[in-house]
């Protein structure tokens with residue numbers, strides 16, 4: 001317990017994964033904690049992100065598999081035509097959201113955290129203003145304050161949304177209807193996951209990407225293979241280098257496309273619906289950050305690796321920020337890790353985050369995952385630090401388990417230092433890639449060399465042998481260099 005005259009030892013603004021982990025960890029360590037939430041407990045991940053989207057992907061993935069007569073016939077299975085009920089799939093997602101939200105709320109209550117339902121804001125050092133739904137406005141004090149206010153969908157200028165025919169992931173997760181033809185703006189992980197859901201459920205998709213290739217944020221080799229299966233072989237017309245410059249909701253929805261470089265009008269599309277998946281913006285407006293001299297970077301709150309909020313590069317005492325609002329690897333597990341680290345530092349146990357070892361996954365069928373450096377960044381590091389970069393590929397088509405599953409289209413790329421074998425990054429496309437990446441993430445966190453990793457025995461037959469093969473190939477190159 002921190003002895004103080006403050007109302008609380010710690011006040012956390014925002015009860016998403018970042019805020020939740022921070023509040024729980026602080027309370028379990030004897031601090032008097034309040035968490036302030038203006039919407040649903042659990043934030044984006046639980047209510048509008050990871051949880052419902054993965055429930056939709058699980059259900060639609062089963063539909064896809066059962067509807068793939070050729071795939072089933074290759075196992076000798078004759079399946080009846082598959083039927084599904086859209087509302088029941090939507091209910092599955094909603095029920096899961098409710099269950100996880102209730103569990104999370106109860107966990108906080110059991111840990112002794114005070115939950116305050118209000119809009120929070122800073123009111124100068126160690127003071128937090130609260131506006132409750134009934135209009136009551138008050139100020140509470142805390143020794144430390146953590147900002148964990150997350151992010152919201154970004155809607156580019158020229159795009160109008162109505163939540164029904166033109167919408168973001170916030171509405172898409174409700175699966176209120178299945179448009180015959182839907183345009184998805186953006187080919188990042190959110191656009192790809194929803195394209196997976198919609199095509200499995202029989203919708204036709206047009207994917208519009210402003211950058212010069214689809215899946216621009218993924219490793220180019222992985223993206224090439226993944227796009228062949230996840231886009232080209234499906235009912236998806238993907239266009240890159242094209243800007244959706246104007247979108248008007250209605251029936252039909254009208255989309256004006258223009259050339260990214262010249263900005264000249266190129267085409268008009270008429271579709272039944274549009275999902276805008278063009279990234280996310282920090283939720284930092286209205287936080288009164290000026291009262292603490294915080295200067296944001298396009299709304300993102302600047303922090304150091306210990307989660308201390310910075311002003312002109314120097315930490316502001318007792319003020320911390322975690323999660324999407326900081327703009328670092330905007331993922332639920334990053335937010336949670338940052339939350340725990342912030343509290344550890346408040347408790348006086350100096351801890352820093354290692355972003356390089358945090359994995360990321362896209363839960364398409366099959367999945368895509370990555371951890372560590374991109375090949376481009378690894379090359380830059382190799383030049384800077386004067387070592388040669390190793391890169392090996394391990395294919396799922398050489399893996400017994402993948403072959404048994406008739407899911408052998410997959411690739412893992414491993415990046416490592418040739419001088420000492422240290423693993424720098426991995427990029428995987430293939431069955432259960434999201435699970436496979438964890439092993440490499442752990443190796444990166446421990447700065448392990450493929451020379452040690454190669455001695456670790458992997459279960460046969462499992463997909464993990466794809467990783468083992470990569471380590472073996474890499475170790476040979478390190479030894480011979």
Ligand SMILES: Cc1cc2nc3c(=O)[nH]c(=O)nc-3n(C[C@H](O)[C@H](O)[C@H](O)COP(=O)(O)OP(=O)(O)OC[C@H]3O[C@@H](n4cnc5c(N)ncnc54)[C@H](O)[C@@H]3O)c2cc1C
Pocket residue numbers: 013014015016017018019036037038039040041042043044045046048049050051053054118119120121148149150151169190283286287322323324325330331332333334335363
């Ligand atoms: C469709 C989709 C799928 C995703 N899938 C995955 C996935 O599979 N895996 C993964 O790791 N990540 C996924 N993400 C990302 C993940 O949801 C976010 O990274 C994560 O939710 C960030 O957590 P956070 O705590 O920073 O913020 P949030 O979860 O956004 O929570 C912030 C909370 O703060 C509250 N708040 C904001 N301002 C105030 C205020 N002034 N006062 C009080 N409360 C306030 C908000 O209401 C919100 O509840 C997905 C996101 C989306 C949109």
